[in-house]
Amino acid sequence: MRSYLKEIIENRGIKITWLSDRSGVSRNTIHTYINGGVPALDKAYAIAKALELPVYEIWKDEETAE
Template sequence: MKNRIRELLDGRPVTWLAEKSGVKRTTIHTYIKGGIPQLDKAYAIARVFGVSVYDIWPDL
């Protein structure tokens, strides 16, 4: 599934997002590669970036 996680990370490491969101680093990598996010994890990631889940995953 298409997403904008890499773009929103803006050069920061995935570990930064993992620490801020509480979502495991390996799970975030799965999402970056196109995995479908669990809703609670999608909201946690969106909260870190201050955007809607639809801004990250437009096809949800």
């Protein structure tokens, strides 16, 4: 699984603090996911909801990733 969270955050000009506040996921945990950590399903959905994206647009299967 490949994470596109870093690219999404950078492209949108989003601060980690904003995403943390909006999703309820700690900043440290978000940093872990940005650096390749695999999220727990509930946290992945919370982040996706905050970003208004489907989970599979943030974390893609490496075989189908662009």
